Amino acid sequence: MTEPKRTQREDMEELVQVLREWQDLEDSGIRTLCKLRSQTKNRLLRQVMSIIMHDSSQHRRVQAILLDGLTKEAFSLTPEEVGEIWTGIEEHEKLERASIAKAHAARKSTRDPIVRFFLSYLLADEEKHHRMLEGLEDIKRDLYPYGW
Numbered sequence: 001m002t003e004p005k006r007t008q009r010e011d012m013e014e015l016v017q018v019l020r021e022w023q024d025l026e027d028s029g030i031r032t033l034c035k036l037r038s039q040t041k042n043r044l045l046r047q048v049m050s051i052i053m054h055d056s057s058q059h060r061r062v063q064a065i066l067l068d069g070l071t072k073e074a075f076s077l078t079p080e081e082v083g084e085i086w087t088g089i090e091e092h093e094k095l096e097r098a099s100i101a102k103a104h105a106a107r108k109s110t111r112d113p114i115v116r117f118f119l120s121y122l123l124a125d126e127e128k129h130h131r132m133l134e135g136l137e138d139i140k141r142d143l144y145p146y147g148w
């Protein structure tokens with residue numbers, strides 16, 4: 001017997017549920033990290049906890065953006081809106097590429113494991129920005145299916 005096909009609405013409701021549970025995870029993660037941070041006087045460990053806490057609240061914010069887009073006001077983007085700032089985005093993309101190159105150069109210049117640890121974190125983040133803009137370009141391509 002084949003399972004009944006799920007409706008789009010059911011898919012959306014499940015997604016909303018997953019995002020809410022994920023937000024709870026971020027919240028408890030932040031609480032745990034805050035507690036851990038208070039348990040050490042080591043500056044490096046405290047800084048690592050702070051960085052992850054900051055990232056977790058950023059994740060929580062992105063989940064909130066998604067929840068708003070799914071439940072309150074649907075996302076919308078027109079070719080005109082993308083076109084207006086696209087040159088600026090391409091300019092910025094150069095900066096992200098330059099940052100990635102700096103992160104690589106910096107990492108090559110040291111063997112210090114702690115310095116490399118932080119540089120790797122930065123490199124991953126810069127690569128993430130680069131990928132985000134690439135993703136935006138994919139969306140733009142869908143908006144302009146025949147080129148422009």
Ligand SMILES: [Fe+2]
Pocket residue numbers: 026055056059
């Ligand atoms: Fe997270």
Ligand SMILES: [Fe+2]
Pocket residue numbers: 096099125126129
């Ligand atoms: Fe960046």
